[in-house]
Amino acid sequence: MENIRNFCIIAHIDHGKSTLADRLLQATGTVTDREMQEQLLDDMDLERERGITIKSHAIQMDYKYEGKDYILNLIDTPGHVDFSYEVSRSIAACEGALLIVDAAQGIEAQTISNLYLALEHDLEIIPVLNKIDLPSAMPEEVTDEIVNLIGCDPADVIRASAKEGIGIDDILEAVIKRIPAPEGDVNKPLKAMIFDSVFNPFRGIEVYFRVFDGTIKKGDKVKFVHTGKTYEADEIGVLKLKQQPKETISAGNVGYIISGIKVAKEVKVGDTITHLNRPCEAVKGFENVKPMVFAGIYPVDTTEFEELRASMEKLQLNDASLVWEPETSAALGFGFRCGFLGMLHMEIVQERLEREFDMTVITTVPSVQFHAIGTDGSVRKINAPSEMPEPNTISHIEEPYIRAQIITKSEFIGNVIGLCMEKRGVIKNQVYLTADRVELSFELPLAEIVFDFFDKLKTLSRGYASLDYELIGFRQSNMVKLDIMLNGDRVDALSAIVHRDKAYEWGKRLCEKLRELIPRQMFEIAIQASIGTKIIARETVKAMRKNVLAKCYGGDITRKRKLLEKQKKGKKRMRQVGNVEIPQEAFMAVLKLD
Incomplete structure (x- = not known):
């Protein structure tokens, strides 16, 4: 184990994390020149186009140093704030972290938040100036x-x-000298933590785990503690560029x-794997992934509803954090x-x-989850405006902060504070x-940053500001x-x-926008914004008129x-x-009100 x-x-997005991973794989001879390509670990087209890591990856490298053979397990993490729970589980599976900072851009928000996560888990930090x-x-400045x-x-x-x-x-060399070897007892009951899972269409879900104590053998009966399901380990192995089956994997x-x-819901990131007959205590820190933003997804052609359902089910196999009903x-x-x-x-x-x-x-307006507290003290969770109960049955509403x-x-402080x-x-x-x-540091309602907060922040700071956030309650x-x-x-x-306070202005702007987008009919269309029964804004789409007086020349006005x-x-x-037919653009108008 030593x-x-x-x-x-x-690292923050675009500070060179995936490129550094490429070089480490080449230096350790894990990939041959023939297999090598840029951003080797980012295998989704979307990741390559956007230059971001969406799905974290893990790969094992062998390295010879001072005559000894070392096994280096690199557990890659996504950098974006949306995936911070997955990052925290990847960090919990390690003993050390490379903190990468771009020498041109310096430290940014996600660098700091991920660093705090790593320090909470007592990781050895190796700073790298990339x-x-x-x-x-x-x-010099960034080193300071x-x-x-x-x-x-x-x-x-x-x-x-x-x-x-x-x-x-x-x-x-720093990884070998500074990062401590994993601690664990091979003789204790099996205790392993899931930090990722990948869907394989032929073999079901492949679960990636880190063993803390004990040993897992091929053919063992294992139990996932939080879901309570039991399975048989048909195949276990280590993660090289391609998977390498092994007979046993032991602590560390x-x-x-x-x-x-077969079912993505049965595998939860952060869950503990243990033997069915010799169970252990669960690894701390497990939580179900909580969705923050809710939106409706509808097929443009209503006949494609069943196809959309099948697509969502397949997508959920790849992405267990997607929740839908x-x-x-x-x-x-x-x-x-x-x-x-x-x-x-x-x-x-x-x-x-x-x-x-x-x-x-078509995607509808994104919203967040509100809690409606009833007059009798009951709590209702509201994920969509249509679920909102009648105003006379609720005492107040709570929103996530x-x-x-x-x-x-520093030159953009005024702009940023103004925006917040x-x-x-x-x-x-x-x-x-x-x-x-x-x-x-700000405390903000989540509902306010769902729309266009990030875009505005980047605009006001000429692209220099970086944002990171965490939920603090309702x-x-x-x-x-x-x-x-x-x-x-x-x-x-x-x-x-x-x-x-914002309803009046919101309603007025939305009505104006819809007036431009809804095509004129042969009759007049009233567009109104209302709160309950009270109308707060109105716009009218005028009717198209046929000139019925054209054939009526001369004669009395009564004709x-x-x-x-x-x-x-x-x-x-x-x-x-x-x-009234509402064009597709009208539903998107709400997203782009400014």
Whole structure:
């Protein structure tokens, strides 16, 4: 066991994590030049296009150092804030972490939040200054930032360039010398933690785990503690570039198990694997992944509902954190209410549905989960505006709040604080990391940052600000349900739950936007925004008129009036039977109100 090292890489998006992983794989001879490609561990098309890691990966490398053979397990982590629970489980499976900081950009918000996660688990941190070959690199200044942040010696910071292959041997040496070997007892009952799972269409779900105590053998009967399910280990092995089956995997090592699991819900990241006849205590820190953002997904063509259901089921096998249930909408027909970890997760799910399954879908306005506290003290969870109970049955509504950390250049402080105040935020703290970089802490309602907060933040700070957030609980708020009505009929797909102070402006802007988007009919269309029975805004789409007076020349005015009265009656009748078609763009309008 003293020759095993388990480590992960933590960094902000685009600081060179995947490229460094490539170099480590090459330096240890894990991949041949023929198998090598850029960002080897990011195997999804979407990951390659966007340059982000969505799914974390694990790979084992063999390395010879000073005549000894070492096994290095690299457990890669996604960098985005939406996937922070998965990151925390990957970190729990390691003893050390490489903290990568871009020499040109310095420390950013997700670097800090992932670093705190690693420190909570007592990991040995190895700071690496990446991209020192760039002309805009500022190695001295950024080294000072790192020293201030983790209190290490400036000599401990390894200078590297993953692209040019500089400093890779120093990193491998540091991993072996500085990161402690895993501790564990081979003779204790089996205790292993799941940190990831991958769906294989031929063999069911492959579960990746890290063994803390005991040994697992091929053919053992194992139990997943939190789900209570039992399986037989058909195949176990280690994760090289391709899987390598083994007979046993003992304490300290990382491996995979295949036992023909068909249902994604049965495998939960953070769960504990143990023997059926010799159980152990569960690994601490397990929680069910909680969705933060909810939206409706509907097929554009209503006949494709069953196909969409099949696609969602297949997608869920690959992505267990996606939660969905069927729902109906008067405007859009049958569809699904889905829960996502965040806005990036929602975008990726939508894009994967369109790409991998060829589905064209409409996504409704994203909302967060509110708690409606009834007059009798009962709590109802509300994931969609349509679930909101009548106002006379509830005493108040609570909404989720987050703590946001924003790191930006000092010249943009005013803009950032202004934006957060506008979003009902409260500033809690302000720390200068260096002379011109500031870390701001805010408490904000989650509902306010679901729409376009991140885009605005990037715009106001010219791309320099970085954001990280965590949920801190529910608080009482003055929220109301805003309905949109067309000719007196409610369009449930356009309703939203908003703060009372913002409802009027929101309703007015939405009505104006819809007036531009809804095509004119032969009759007049009234677009109204209402809270309960009170109308707060109205716009009118004027009717198209046929000139009925064209054939009426000369003669008495009463002849003209008779024709106009006749037309008026026709319009009235038409309005009663005519229905308004809402174009697809109108549903997206809500997302792009500004």
